[in-house]
Amino acid sequence: MSAAAKVQNPLFDKNLINAFVDGVAKTLITMAQTKVSVGRPFIENSFKLKGDVAGMVGMVAPPMRGTLVISFPKEAIFSILKNMLGETYTEVSSEVADAVGELTNMFYGSAKTSLNQLGYKFEMAIPSVVRGEFTISKNQGGATLVIPVELENKSQFYIEITVT
């Protein structure tokens, strides 16, 4: 592991935060011609789902374990999918859920590649998608870093990183 990748509290690790933010921005501009701006990150003591649908990946990068969640309110994901697929959605259907899974896969893959080039050891993972309300139970979750991401139409979605 390089000096840059020395283990610190992952929630304060700039490499990690930048990799996920860049992965999201790169994916959305390439696949959906959608520009994003990133808001001020904040920490929450426990995970709360912020949207109507979310993609989730278990992150394993020994000794770190955590969860990456991308939470989309309806307005944000509908806007992205309009640009990406040319289709209009009005409800969080199974097609929308599938697209959230694929987007999460690309966000994670892009970040993983950048981070592993810096000496991290992130492993491959297959994302899952959740709709409705859920929580990450206390014995699995620590604090959550929340990074708000804003689209051009002013709707927002959230990158949420919980580590143990």
Add this chain to the structure above:
Amino acid sequence: MFPANTKFLVIDDFATMRKIIKKTLSELGYTNVEEADDGATGWPLIEAATAKNEPFGFVISDWNMPKMQGIDLLKKCRADAKYRALPFMLVTAESEQKQILEAAKAGVSDYVVKPFNSATLKQKLEKVWAKVSQAPKAA
């Protein structure tokens, strides 16, 4: 470039990505496209198409899938003389050196890294066609 009637097999566990690839292929004039959601369902389609004498002319497969991964399907194809020269492109969300080397060693025709746009996919298809059309024909 590959003839317009080339039969494609697109394999990805996410229907969204299959839709994006199919849309790009359609824009390039390729409409003879079948789909599978992982390697385990893709392999019998490859076998059945060959048995019917309507073989696939190109496989585009995701790497990271449940059941059978894209790299394992590629290895299965290359281990069978019938599919040793079948153009096979892997799609991956990761572009790490060790992965690229593993794919090259397994005999991949080319790979495309997600996220990608239609121009990138077209460029990759052209690159594979250049290789295929220059390869000596089997006796």
